Amino acid sequence: MIRRYLLVLVCLGLFAYSWGQGSINRTKNWYFGNGAGIDFNTPSPTPVSGPLVTSEGCATLSDENGNLMFYTDGSTVYTRNNIIMTNGTDIGGYSSSAQCVTILPYPGNSDRWYLFVAGLGFQYAIVDMSLGSDGEVISKNDTLPYPIHNTEKVTAVFKENGIDYWVITQENRDSTYYAYLVTCEGVDTTPVISTLGTISAGQGHLKPSLDGSLIVNTTWSRPVIPPFPGVPGLLQTMSFNKYTGQLSNAEVIKQTSHYSSAFAPNDTFFYVTNTGGSIIRYNRYANPIASSQYTIGLDTGSMHLDYRGIQLAPNGKIYISRHRGSSTALSVIHDPNDPFTPDYRWEDFELFPGTEEAYGLNNLSDNIFLGTFELPLYARTDTVTCAGTQVALGIEDSSYGSKYLWSPSASLNNAASSNPIAEPDTSTMYIVKVFNEIGCDTLYDSVYIEVLDVKYGVLQDDTICSGESVALSFSVGSNHHWTPEESLDNAFISNPIATPTKTTTYQVNYINSCDHIDSASSTIVVKNCNVFVPNAIALNSSESTPFVLGDGIEQFEINIYDRYGNHLLQSSDPMSSWNDVRKNSGLEAGVYLSLVKCSFLDGSNISIKTNVTVIL
Secondary structure, three states: OOOOEEEOOOOOOOOOOOOOOOHHHHHOEEEEOEEEEEEOOOOOOEEEEEEEEOOOOOEEEEOOOOOEEEEEOOOEEEEOOOOEEEEEEOOOOOOOOOOOEEEEEOOOOOOEEEEEEEEOEEEEEEEEOOOOOOOEEEEEEEEOOOOOOOOOOEEEEEOOOOOOEEEEEEOOOEEEEEEEEEEOOEEOOOOEEEEEEEEEOOOEEEEEOOOOOEEEEEEOOEOOEOOEOOEOOEEEEEEEOOOOOOEEEEEEEEOOOEEEEEEOOOOOEEEEEEOOOEEEEEEOOOOOHHHHOEEEOOOOOOOOOOEEEEEEOOOOOEEEEEOOOOOOEEEEEOOOOOOOOOOEEEEEEEOOOOOEOOOOOOOOOHHHHOOEEEOOOOOOOOEEEOOOOOEEOOOOOHHHOOEEEEEOOOOEOOOOOOOOEEOOOOOEEEEEEEEOOOOOEEEEEEEEEEEOOOOOOOOOOEEEEOOOOEEOOOOOOEEEEEEOOOOEOOOOOOOOEEOOOOOEEEEEEEEOOOOOEEEEEEEEEEEOOOOEOOOEEEOOOOOOOEOOEOOOEEEEEEEEEOOOOOEEEEEOOOOOEHHHHHHHHOOOOEEEEEEEEEEEOOOOEEEEEEEEEEEO
């Protein structure tokens, strides 16, 4: 298999083969602040309201179609009907924690969801949407061993298979980070530990890039609180290895207070809120990153911006909150991919009347719900073939798992084989799920078999005048042979020139894209377009003007009448002349009526009735 990437946010039409088919729709509803919310299902986002009141942390989850499922402030879980979920109180967080909660999938069970809570210890809860009418919290307050001291940061990044993932948090006022692996077997309580970079406080955000390979750490400065030392604010990036869960390559960009960050859909730029009153953009690929600093939304001293939460939305825009007095509108970066004019607009999105923003916005991992990941297996390369051809889909190394399930199965000889034979009639994307010994789906991959749409060429009929030529251009296939050959300049090319003397049907035989012989035909109608009956005649004793001018005339008849309807002459000789009429009928100057009937060698007929002015 060639390496293939899924970019759910930028390429919305692309089929997603992770757990999260349609995962971008999971982010279509936000609840935050003091009763505020946004519905992104409408062409223009719609402000809504709900019972959530939180100064910072919150998370909202929708279903695969974008319908609201549930939301939480880290302490209480609310259903889609805006009431407290069964057993949905006291789940361990508190609303003044920056990233107090995030919602993540439960691998292998689409009805269940994890809530990881950064509160009094690092905990998790489980919601089961198959219970009751709106779901129930079936487990809560399951505490993980680290961090030892409370932190407000939690995010997640998919493992390489796009099913399992790492939940990442930080030790407070330390440079130690913990990555817990979550699989269908549960949460591995032994984290991968990374100690690197500059010591920072736990107040702030960890945000992954869309591809999950970079983590941005934003932190406020914190004073001395014994036994903890004082620490400056921090903006720092770290590389993340999704295979091992290890962080590395810490790069300090600034040591001033920052609240949060958000990556643009192109995954190149990331935007950071500075609590001093500005939004700063960086290019992750700049060396050093700090050299790419670009400032927008700068506080002039009178606006009191105090930017806080910043979040990429499913519409590709970035929304920014602030907390200064009663704030009833979010600022928006409308084109965050644009390297020159990202189109920032202050307080551009008005919230629902009577609601207010606060510090936090929807805390769902961008990598999990909006991001990219690399499919891991080595199934066969995507292939182009012809209908009726068999293709082995091929995971030849059966050590990947103990059970395989391919879909769609209709055109496969064995959908449970690691290497089934496919014989599709139309282009088909085959998806394989690989299960381990205990029945967890551990890996996904895909193979696209393109069945050639054999183009059976069509030629258009045409009509030409006698003596003219026409191009018989035909671009489909190869090895062209035209018949009949006699009136063609070259019968073995795709675009011969035909000069038929009569109506002719030409046929071309050719080899199509699947090496089959096909044919197409075109009829060229030849008409005698140059038949001409003069409508003004100047006669004298020496001039002989014919009744009609033209080629290919097989039969001819002309009748001539004077202006009173008297029949003067009938002739079947096209070369007879008006002088003959003068001699035989005493023709004088004046207007006469001629009625001409012709039959031509190509089998066509024509009748021409015209007035002829004769001048002597």
